[in-house]
Amino acid sequence: MSTVEAEWPLYEVFVRGKRGLNHVHVGSLHAADDRMALLHARDVYTRRNEGVSIWVVRADAITASSPDEKDPMFAPSGDKVYRHPTFYDIPDNVPHM
Amino acid sequence: MNEHVHTSAEDEHDNAYAGLLVNDAHWAFGTDFEDPLAGVDTTIPDGIDAPTLATYALMLGDDSLVMSHRISEWTSNAPDLEDDIALSNIALDLLGQARLLLARAAKADESVVPVLPEGSPAPPEDALAYFREAHEFRNVRLAEVVNGDFAEATVRVLLFSVWRLAVWERLRTSRDHVLSAVAVKGVKELTYHRDYAARWFVTLAQGTEESRSRLVAALDALWPLWPELFDTHPVEAAAAASGVGVDPATVRDAAEAVLDQVLAAADVPRPDVARRSGVLGRTGRDGMHGEALSRMLADMQSVARAHPRGQW
Numbered sequence: 001m002s003t004v005e006a007e008w009p010l011y012e013v014f015v016r017g018k019r020g021l022n023h024v025h026v027g028s029l030h031a032a033d034d035r036m037a038l039l040h041a042r043d044v045y046t047r048r049n050e051g052v053s054i055w056v057v058r059a060d061a062i063t064a065s066s067p068d069e070k071d072p073m074f075a076p077s078g079d080k081v082y083r084h085p086t087f088y089d090i091p092d093n094v095p096h097m
Numbered sequence: 098m099n100e101h102v103h104t105s106a107e108d109e110h111d112n113a114y115a116g117l118l119v120n121d122a123h124w125a126f127g128t129d130f131e132d133p134l135a136g137v138d139t140t141i142p143d144g145i146d147a148p149t150l151a152t153y154a155l156m157l158g159d160d161s162l163v164m165s166h167r168i169s170e171w172t173s174n175a176p177d178l179e180d181d182i183a184l185s186n187i188a189l190d191l192l193g194q195a196r197l198l199l200a201r202a203a204k205a206d207e208s209v210v211p212v213l214p215e216g217s218p219a220p221p222e223d224a225l226a227y228f229r230e231a232h233e234f235r236n237v238r239l240a241e242v243v244n245g246d247f248a249e250a251t252v253r254v255l256l257f258s259v260w261r262l263a264v265w266e267r268l269r270t271s272r273d274h275v276l277s278a279v280a281v282k283g284v285k286e287l288t289y290h291r292d293y294a295a296r297w298f299v300t301l302a303q304g305t306e307e308s309r310s311r312l313v314a315a316l317d318a319l320w321p322l323w324p325e326l327f328d329t330h331p332v333e334a335a336a337a338a339s340g341v342g343v344d345p346a347t348v349r350d351a352a353e354a355v356l357d358q359v360l361a362a363a364d365v366p367r368p369d370v371a372r373r374s375g376v377l378g379r380t381g382r383d384g385m386h387g388e389a390l391s392r393m394l395a396d397m398q399s400v401a402r403a404h405p406r407g408q409w
């Protein structure tokens with residue numbers, strides 16, 4: 001017999017739509033184990049025909065950046081406009097740009 | 098373009114679903130809410146008479162309807178939000194099956210449909226659901242017994258869907274176009290119900306002493322109604338003989354084999370409990386039900402019966 005815990009673990013849910021190319025985070029839920037998380041995700045997030053593929057992952061398995069380190073993580077890229085491909089002259093006859 | 102169709106561009110950054118849905122046309126709308134059998138060939142196949150086909154469809158439809166109502170009673174009462182939604186989904190699947198099957202019964206033989214007061218807008222399938230007495234229902238008794246705890250719901254859905262999936266896999270080749278179409282759709286639904294219930298069965302059995310003892314108690318309580326699922330009623334025999342229906346006795350081995358796999362995975366022995374006998378040999382398929390069904394129908398039918406001309 002396994003140990004008893006007060007709450008089920010939290011899972012994050014990602015769904016890929018019929019025409020979507022990648023999985024999109026849609027929310028989270030609690031489940032007893034990985035497989036039940038998938039079944040619950042099917043019921044909670046795809047019951048209106050939203051998806052053709054589901055990923056679930058335990059929330060505690062995700063390593064996330066913290067709001068405290070927002071400046072050291074992201075501010076340095078703010079003033080580096082030369083990283084954007086915006087310094088080219090595009091001829092008028094090039095479509096879809 | 099229809100002004101009610103939302104495109105994803107408007108709210109791309111506010112809505113997690115924006116990346117999933119190009120527009121509302123992707124949602125599961127668009128099914129016909131007027132005539133459930135629209136577009137399906139409802140000709141009665143050779144070799145079966147209309148009353149037999151209608152009664153057979155009622156049997157299948159009443160199984161769905163009564164089971165659906167019992168499971169729907171879990172809505173807002175399940176142990177967790179996630180299971181609340183899962184059980185509600187299962188109930189809705191079954192209700193959809195019931196609607197098609199009761200509509201099929203009514204189309205095959207109008208005389209099975211209760212006569213409603215002049216001016217009632219209720220379609221035939223609603224008349225069958227809300228205006229018949231308990232003894233006119235043909236469902237198996239497993240579907241109607243009063244709900245217990247969550248372990249009981251798990252066992253009930255497991256036994257029901259293991260049996261039903263075995264029957265409906267064969268029903269897919271029915272010579273009746275409606276029944277075969279319902280079975281093709283239903284097999285996918287029942288496969289999910291069985292998976293859900295089987296996983297909970299194993300989880301509860303392998304969980305704590307408390308969860309295991311509750312699961313075993315639920316299995317013992319429902320086991321007496323398991324053999325009834327494989328009895329062959331004369332209507333089922335006639336439907337099977339004409340290639341329209343399935344004799345449940347012929348799927349017993351297949352269903353028992355699946356159930357044994359679940360029991361083995363859960364390390365739960367087959368119960369040693371005798372079957373519940375019928376009354377003078379009559380069981381659910383004959384319209385012989387327990388008090389539980391009468392009480393359930395009183396609850397389920399009261400509003401429709403109080404307002405037979407009501408618009409919903």
